Amino acid sequence: MLKHRRTALERVEKFVSATYFTDCNLRGRLYGDSCTPTSLSCFQTPRRIPYSEAVVQEFRPARVGDTFGPTWETCWFRVELSIPPAWAGREVHFVWESDGEGMVWRDAQPVQGLTKEGEKTSYILTSSLKETEPHSLTLYVELACNGLFGAGQGSMIAPPDPDRRFTLSKAELVVFNRDVYELLVDLEILLDMAQLLGEENQRSFQALYAANQIVNVCDVKDPSTFPAAHELAAAIFSQRNGESQHTIHAMGHCHIDSAWLWPYEETIRKCARSWVTVIRLMEHNPELTFACSQAQQFEWVRSWYPGLYAQIQDYVAKGQFIPVGGTWVEMDGNLPSGESMVRQFLQGQRFFQEQFGRICSEFWLPDTFGYSAQLPQLMCGCGIKRFLTQKLSWNLVNTFPVSCASLLPRGGRRVAGMLKTVKNNKDKGRVNHSAVLFGFGDGGGGPTQNMLDRMKRMSDTDGLPRVQISTPDCFFSALEKESSQLCTWVGELFLELHNGTYTTQAQIKKGNRECERILHDVEVLSTLAVAQGGTFQYPASQLQQLWRLLLLNQFHDVLPGSCIQLVVRDALQYYAEIRRAGTRLQEEAVQSLCGELLQLKSGSAESILVLNTLPWERTEVISRTGTAGTEALGSSNSEVARASGFLTVSEAASKELLCLSLSWRGFTDLSKCFLGLIPLQVVSD
Helix, strand or coil, X not given: CCCCHHHHHHHHHHHHCCCCCCCCCCHHHCEXXXXXXXXXXXXXXXXXXXXXXXXXXXXXXXXXXXEECCCCCEEEEEEEEECCHHHCCCEEEEEEEEXXXXXXXXXXXXXXXXXXXXXXXXXXXXXXXXXXXXCEXXXXXXXXXXXXXXXXXXXXXXXXXXXXXXXXXXXXXXXXXXXXXXHHHHHXXXXXXXXXXXCCCHHHHHHHHHHHHHHHHCCCCCHHHHHHHHHHHHHHHCCCCCCCCCEEEEEEXXXXXXXXXXXXXXXXXXXXXXXXXXXXXXXXXXXXXXXXXXXXXHXXXXXXXXXXXXXXXXXXXXXXXXXXXXXXXXXXXXXXXXXXXXXXXXXXXXXXXXXXXXXXXXXXXXXXXXXXXXXXXXXXXXXCCEEECCHHHHCCCCCCCCCCCEECCCCCCCHHHHHHHHHCCCCCCCCCXXXXXXXXXXXCCECCHHHHHHHHHHCCCCCCCEEEECCHHHHHHHHHCCHHHCCCCCCXXXXXXXXXXXXXXXXXXXXXXXXXXXHHHHHHHHHHHHHXXXXXXXXXXXXXXXXXXXXXXCECCCCCCCCCHHHHHHHHHHHHHHHHHHHHHHHHHHHHHHHHHHCCCECCECEEEEECCCCCCEEEEEEEECCCCCCCEEECCHHHHCCCCEEEEECXXXXXXXXXXECCCCCCCHHHHCCCEECCEEECC
């Protein structure tokens, strides 16, 4: 007889529900036996400390249900486990659920990120417990008192609540029923197909009838009924697509903002938590690919987690862990100077070449607030001809006419996300390929095993777009074969959404421009000092360190001012460090370049040196404070001042304001760049 559609849908929904009827449905059988840890203890610190320092601290007893905090503190837990011998041959997981972001450490190495918000609440101890495996072991869990998206008060995008508490709600050993899990994934995809393909679609009813039949044959108390149920699902998934079906290139990803609702220091741990989880997934899923941008984040992990970084290098060599982007960070696309944008590529590409033996062929900037029209020229000069973003799909007024990549939102890694990707494709009829980046992002997290298993069911199933685990190169190569059909956009890419960010945090904008100028001047003067000969050594390593600090502060949630106050404080400290070190390097270069001139005297007057480091004439006011503290105005002899970019000016009063018109005349003959002492003419206020 015909099935009542709504009744059948609700029947399947309740059979897999995590909320209703878990005492008798399939979801309630996901875990079998369980036991509590032999011992659970912790200690709390306001600092983010390394493992070696943490494990020697004094731990106190802790219990499930305890709360910890306040915000930004760190709790380290020592967890002693003993697996019952009766669990031999079973898959055993350590389950941990808490409000904060966790990292599991085993044998002094990070092994798994645990974040309830990122659907990662278990660490696989063994897939099939053997007698030869250790049944007793000690784990450490590093718990950050902040969530995946910081600790906003009342909502996600809000200032952090400084007094927030974080609860440990579960810590136990469990038997994981893999056969139940596989059948749940089958039913999730079939239910999605039944609900989303529509009543006018034959495949919708086929999926619904198969799901209903699975409920009929499956006895949740009798695992021997599961294979028959799984075969019913496989019959649907084995019905293949035609050659015209749209292809989605799926790549694992976890967009990690280098700072946003959390400070830089927490980003370092977010990278480690996310990437170590990806490595665990790759161990069990050799087909998984993971695209990862921002050289700065690689450098953080290299410095703080060398063991994890060595594993990442291995998977980069295998082609699974894929560095992308070519920049130091995913910078703001409007405010940095052209030179700074070049340095983003220079530092990023140099890092990837040195560390992984290759540069990136695609510019990866999915989340900034707009894109300067000069970027294509800069990209081409850096060996990049491909560009990926998704931000412009957020426009509020004008629909952007060119396809962007899809970063699937929470829950969107199922059928709904794939159908939406095809629906939103702006190049229908021109190309038949789209890109999907799957994994929890912004605050990190990345892909999950469940996402991968769902995509396997959708890889080539009639009625759904074809989904293949792919790489950026495969995706762009497919597009390039049909590039003559694609639209061309000329000019700036403006995002019609995040209005007002560029008007906030003026001190950050000011600091950025001042530090850009300082580093420019240091490089010009140091180059001239080297060209002059002598013992002066160009400060290459110091300049690289300072440039990298400046480039970090140009991240797309820092320079625009869309970050929390903790990040603003860090950014201003970095600017102060650049000013301090830059001024010192500048003085050293000037001393080497103009040392003799600085020793000249005019009577008893003290001399000062004025230098023009720009390649054009300048007219501006400069000031200098004298000993008496009074003010006076001074004017230079303009004919003499225009002769060169270097001036030595004698003191005319306790404080002088000097109007200069300076011109760079070339430095083929350095002796012509130095003038004698220029007397100031004191004028009235």
